[in-house]
Amino acid sequence: MPDSALDAQATRRARVGVMGGTFDPIHNGHLVAASEVQQKFDLDEVIFVPTGQPWMKPKVTDGEHRYLMTVIATAANPRFTVSRVDIDRTGPTYTIDTLRDLRRQRPDADLFFISGADAIAQILEWKDVAELWSLAHFVAVSRPGHDLAISALPEQGVSSLEVPALAISSTDCRNRVSRGFPVWYLVPDGVVQYISKHHLYRSIA
Numbered sequence: 001m002p003d004s005a006l007d008a009q010a011t012r013r014a015r016v017g018v019m020g021g022t023f024d025p026i027h028n029g030h031l032v033a034a035s036e037v038q039q040k041f042d043l044d045e046v047i048f049v050p051t052g053q054p055w056m057k058p059k060v061t062d063g064e065h066r067y068l069m070t071v072i073a074t075a076a077n078p079r080f081t082v083s084r085v086d087i088d089r090t091g092p093t094y095t096i097d098t099l100r101d102l103r104r105q106r107p108d109a110d111l112f113f114i115s116g117a118d119a120i121a122q123i124l125e126w127k128d129v130a131e132l133w134s135l136a137h138f139v140a141v142s143r144p145g146h147d148l149a150i151s152a153l154p155e156q157g158v159s160s161l162e163v164p165a166l167a168i169s170s171t172d173c174r175n176r177v178s179r180g181f182p183v184w185y186l187v188p189d190g191v192v193q194y195i196s197k198h199h200l201y202r203s204i205a
């Protein structure tokens with residue numbers, strides 16, 4: 001390799017994706033979205049960050065279960081990792097805190113926060129939204145049933161990306177389990193087995 005190419009490699013800042021979610025449970029829609037953004041934005045790593053207490057969702061499964069399902073689902077991909085920053089912080093989970101914590105841990109990285117069309121539509125209601133744009137670049141991915149509208153958001157701070165359409169939601173997965181329907185191929189195999197082993201979602205609607 002020529003010296004100039006080696007220099008460029010040495011000075012390139014790490015590019016790190018952040019995929020925040022409740023992951024109750026993690027499903028293949030999350031994984032495909034993260035994989036597409038990783039490839040299109042040339043990310044070195046995508047950190048999955050299960051929420052602690054998501055303030056916009058009334059009742060969620062214990063964080064340790066959601067964390068472990070996320071670890072199982074991402075284990076095979078060498079570029080995917082999982083962070084406990086939100087699970088371990090007390091109080092409601094805000095992305096401003098997630099990004100501040102990750103910035104402290106990765107001061108030399110550029111962060112790309114990955115968000116589905118439904119989540120990005122609500123972003124103006126998020127805590128300290130004005131400061132969010134300075135901590136990460138936001139990537140809004142398409143999601144069946146949701147308009148990917150980013151026109152009201154700062155042009156520099158947000159990109160949009162069409163990803164293969166997977167009409168899967170965690171709500172639908174939970175409902176299927178509670179009614180005795182399979183979730184094979186909607187979630188990774190290990191997550192199907194984890195749900196069964198720990199009797200998750202048996203009685204919730």
Ligand SMILES: Nc1ncnc2c1ncn2[C@@H]1O[C@H](COP(=O)(O)OP(=O)(O)OP(=O)(O)O)[C@@H](O)[C@H]1O
Nearest residue numbers: 021022023029033115116119143166168169170171
């Ligand atoms: N099928 C999908 N395609 C693209 N993005 C998705 C998909 N499902 C979820 N996302 C995005 O992944 C992130 C985390 O989603 P979350 O964990 O809330 O899953 P969910 O399926 O929306 O859950 P629930 O049905 O419980 O609301 C959000 O930004 C969401 O928009």
Ligand SMILES: O=C(O)c1ccc[n+]([C@@H]2O[C@H](COP(=O)([O-])O)[C@@H](O)[C@H]2O)c1
Nearest residue numbers: 020021022051054056094095096126127
């Ligand atoms: O910061 C906020 O106020 C805020 C409000 C709602 C959602 N979020 C984040 O958006 C991501 C997706 O959230 P959810 O609830 O759709 O799983 C997750 O990382 C949340 O912490 C963040």
